[in-house]
Amino acid sequence: MTDLTGRAAxxxxxxxxxxxxxxxxxxxxxxxxxxxxLAVRHGVVTCLLxxxxxxxxxxxxxxxxxxxxxxxxITVYGEPLGFAPKxxxxxxxxxxxxxxxxxxxxxxxxQQFNLWPHMTALGNVSExxxxxxxxxxxxxxxxxxxxxxxxxxxxxAYHYPSQLSGGQQQRVxxxxxxxxxxxxxxxDEPTSSLDPxxxxxxxxVMRHLAQEGMTMxxxxxxxxxxxxxxxxxxxxxxxxxxxxxxxxEIFAKPWHPRLADFLETYLDRGAAVLV
Amino acid sequence: xSLDLDLMIHSIPAALRGAGITVVMWIGGGLVAFAIGxxxxxxxxxGGRWVRxxxxxxxxxxxxxxxxxxxxxLYYGGPFIGLRLEPYEAGFLGTxxxxxxxxxxxxxxxxEAVPRGHVEAATVLGLTRTQTVARILVPEMTLLxxxxxxxxxxxxxxxxxxxxxxxxxxxxxVVTAIGSAHFAFVEALLLLALVYWGIVxxxxxxxxxxxxxxxxxxxx
Numbered sequence: 072m073t074d075l076t077g078r079a080a081x082x083x084x085x086x087x088x089x090x091x092x093x094x095x096x097x098x099x100x101x102x103x104x105x106x107x108x109l110a111v112r113h114g115v116v117t118c119l120l121x122x123x124x125x126x127x128x129x130x131x132x133x134x135x136x137x138x139x140x141x142x143x144x145i146t147v148y149g150e151p152l153g154f155a156p157k158x159x160x161x162x163x164x165x166x167x168x169x170x171x172x173x174x175x176x177x178x179x180x181x182q183q184f185n186l187w188p189h190m191t192a193l194g195n196v197s198e199x200x201x202x203x204x205x206x207x208x209x210x211x212x213x214x215x216x217x218x219x220x221x222x223x224x225x226x227x228a229y230h231y232p233s234q235l236s237g238g239q240q241q242r243v244x245x246x247x248x249x250x251x252x253x254x255x256x257x258x259d260e261p262t263s264s265l266d267p268x269x270x271x272x273x274x275x276v277m278r279h280l281a282q283e284g285m286t287m288x289x290x291x292x293x294x295x296x297x298x299x300x301x302x303x304x305x306x307x308x309x310x311x312x313x314x315x316x317x318x319x320e321i322f323a324k325p326w327h328p329r330l331a332d333f334l335e336t337y338l339d340r341g342a343a344v345l346v
Numbered sequence: 347x348s349l350d351l352d353l354m355i356h357s358i359p360a361a362l363r364g365a366g367i368t369v370v371m372w373i374g375g376g377l378v379a380f381a382i383g384x385x386x387x388x389x390x391x392x393g394g395r396w397v398r399x400x401x402x403x404x405x406x407x408x409x410x411x412x413x414x415x416x417x418x419x420l421y422y423g424g425p426f427i428g429l430r431l432e433p434y435e436a437g438f439l440g441t442x443x444x445x446x447x448x449x450x451x452x453x454x455x456x457x458e459a460v461p462r463g464h465v466e467a468a469t470v471l472g473l474t475r476t477q478t479v480a481r482i483l484v485p486e487m488t489l490l491x492x493x494x495x496x497x498x499x500x501x502x503x504x505x506x507x508x509x510x511x512x513x514x515x516x517x518x519x520v521v522t523a524i525g526s527a528h529f530a531f532v533e534a535l536l537l538l539a540l541v542y543w544g545i546v547x548x549x550x551x552x553x554x555x556x557x558x559x560x561x562x563x564x565x566x
Contacts, residue, residue, distance in 0.1 A: 135470050171472055179470040185463035189485045189563040198481065199471035231562050244467075251471060 084114035088255055088286045089134060094143030096129055103129045105310045107143070111255065111303075116287045118297040118318065121307035122333060127290045130307065131259050134288060135179045136170055147176050148254065178253030182260040184240045186232040192219060192243045193228040196250050203251070218246045222276050238269035242276055249280075256280065258289040294337045298322045306330050354533050357524045364520030365541055371516060372503045375438050379445025379502070380495070386446065387453035388479070401450075408447035413505050416444055421512040437509040437516075445502050452498060456491035457483060489563055496553035500546050507542075517541060 089111040096104040104126045111117050111134075119127040132138045134145065136153045144162060145152040152173045154162040186195050196215035200206045206214065219225050222242040232240050241261055248256060258277065262270040274296050281287060281300050291297060297304060298318060305315035306327070314327050325331040386405070390398050408416065420429075421436040431439065460483055468478040510519035518538060525534025 137466050137469065171474075174470065175472060177470060179467070181463050181467065183461070183463050185461065185467040187464055187467075187482055187486070189489060199468075199473060202477050202481065203472040233562060233564055247467075247471070 086113045088113040090146045092144050094140045096140050114284045115302035116281045116300050117303040118301035119290045125307040126310040127307045131290050135177050176254040178248030179257045180261050182263050184244045188232050191229050196247045218250045222246045237265045238272045241273045255286045354537050364517040368517040372506050375441030378442040380449050382446035383449025386450035405447045413444050414508050433512050433514045437514040452494050456487035459490050460486045
């Protein structure tokens, strides 16, 4: 097993970028996440796998503090996100300004793209640069344009989302998140609402990002992508992390029966050969 | 018995003067109604529980009672609580309040129809709540409610006919008065219907143009 509970925090590859300790989340009566521990390593890709309803998307949303966790502590590069531990063992809710500051390290890409339909691709990417970073319109658009170039969409900068294909929309959404220069990128099933022939262009952008050393957490059903690109894998089932470790070890020997079953369903559907 | 076309034609200038007042009451009242409705919708979305409850009651009453009765109460009942209004004032205020109740519901539903993810995207990117409302929610909501708002404006135009009962010299009052003076009720009502219909058609055409112009901003 790899050291996913490493103690060191810092910029070198393999150190802990985001740490989750004892996280629980319930919606009403329903417990979605039970006492989850996870360390996301800096500079590598972590994939969260698991069947539908296993809580992997909720876990990812907690990392962006879009869901407030009911117990546990999340730290992003050492700083607590949303809740800080108190000396007496409890925890306190941090003010929203603090949440926003820590969240600056986080970029997120959603299954449904969530582009703003009334703005062009360029408008979508430059909006937060103007409003949050305080850049002038010119600076913001110049930077937005260079990020759109990175996702190979400079020629679509003045198109509205409704005029773009799903794959192009998702690449704009990736550019929008990247423009803010986050230290960690979260991907919530980024290809699940795309036609199969459009998933490739999105996965290829993500592959490039990974090669550049971006810290990424990816919830995905693209087992092939996970096997090729992820360094670390966590497999969730019924709100718990059943196993985690290096992707190459986990995929080579899916010794846990639940994981083996899970992978089997993909192979049954003719998924690409793993590893 | 035949239609007195001559009378109808000669009544057109007077009818147009009345129509001018109708349009002022309608557009002016409609804009104020929209503005109040917008603020009410915002307050119901972001205000506390007491604000929500406090606003829900009056809206239900305004939507649940006839405009005619609201206007009567405002104009003839107002003086009992020290509210003495000229017919114009009562008419304008009445139209604004009545319209605001409906617009607040249209806008509230519009806010709710904006996908939650669009707001979440803004949140993760660091936009403040005010920025999110101003830059994301309001523009998206406006596009979504355009058809129902145009529809509401058409309903409101026809409701302004009720202002005649508190003696606002708008279209309905002016033209029915001509009809009474000449015992030519059918001609008057026919002319009245034609002018209203003309205004509605013009408004609808404007609305269609607006919707077509904004089509590219639509969600896929």
